[in-house]
Amino acid sequence: MADFSESSRVVTLFTRDFGKVAVVAKGAKRLKNPFEAALDLLTVCEVVFLRKSSSSLDILTEAHLRKRFRPRPGDLGSLYGGYYVAELLDALSEEYDAHPVLFDESTLALERLSTEFRADLTLVRFELVILREIGQLPAFDACVACGEPVGPTRQFTFKVSQGGLVCSECLIEEPPRHWISPESAAVLCGLAQESSTAWQQISVTTGQMQDLRLVLNSTLAHILGRRPKMLRYLPF
Numbered sequence: 553m554a555d556f557s558e559s560s561r562v563v564t565l566f567t568r569d570f571g572k573v574a575v576v577a578k579g580a581k582r583l584k585n586p587f588e589a590a591l592d593l594l595t596v597c598e599v600v601f602l603r604k605s606s607s608s609l610d611i612l613t614e615a616h617l618r619k620r621f622r623p624r625p626g627d628l629g630s631l632y633g634g635y636y637v638a639e640l641l642d643a644l645s646e647e648y649d650a651h652p653v654l655f656d657e658s659t660l661a662l663e664r665l666s667t668e669f670r671a672d673l674t675l676v677r678f679e680l681v682i683l684r685e686i687g688q689l690p691a692f693d694a695c696v697a698c699g700e701p702v703g704p705t706r707q708f709t710f711k712v713s714q715g716g717l718v719c720s721e722c723l724i725e726e727p728p729r730h731w732i733s734p735e736s737a738a739v740l741c742g743l744a745q746e747s748s749t750a751w752q753q754i755s756v757t758t759g760q761m762q763d764l765r766l767v768l769n770s771t772l773a774h775i776l777g778r779r780p781k782m783l784r785y786l787p788f
């Protein structure tokens with residue numbers, strides 16, 4: 553949110569039908585304003601807004617609160633995880649590029665972050681879905697150079713510049729410091745799948761989670777040209 557005038561704000565919304573939109577919320581800074589508490593970060597609302605011509609901002613006319621994000625008390629992974637979801641949605645989506653699947657997955661991620669479910673796994677799932685939706689999901693099932701399926705016969709490393717895993721036979725340079733295990737590659741494939749519930753049955757070990765973070769951190773930094781800001785506050 554940014555101040556627009558003495559009484560109005562510019563608010564960025566991620567909508568199910570239109571994707572990201574920036575709207576002027578007139579009177580939003582007044583104590584008694586027409587949007588009440590609906591425009592807080594990470595709230596789910598029903599909104600009505602007027603599309604303007606390309607040269608001026610859209611105008612928000614109605615916003616009704618439907619659901620508020622409730623992080624688990626005393627759990628920073630839950631609270632900062634919510635902020636991280638908001639940061640990625642803003643940074644990786646384009647205005648007026650609708651992604652209903654991503655919208656639904658975002659609200660599910662926020663719901664899960666309010667429960668006992670593992671916050672680290674919830675975020676990995678969300679990161680993989682957003683990468684899939686914007687067409688930037690790396691290949692985790694085979695070597696991107698020769699097509700050799702990931703398995704125990706060769707070693708595989710992650711090459712962000714090549715968009716996925718590369719096998720030991722195809723590596724031109726020095727062997728990497730880190731190999732991605734076939735189990736971690738299978739977990740990445742499983743967590744990226746389209747079913748919105750089946751992935752929740754996948755169990756992930758601490759060692760595999762390190763592989764997952766290595767792959768996702770370098771992929772996101774590559775796309776954004778920097779590390780996501782909230783990443784350093786996440787306790788995992």
Ligand SMILES: [Zn+2]
Binds near residue numbers: 695697698699719722
């Ligand atoms: Zn290969």
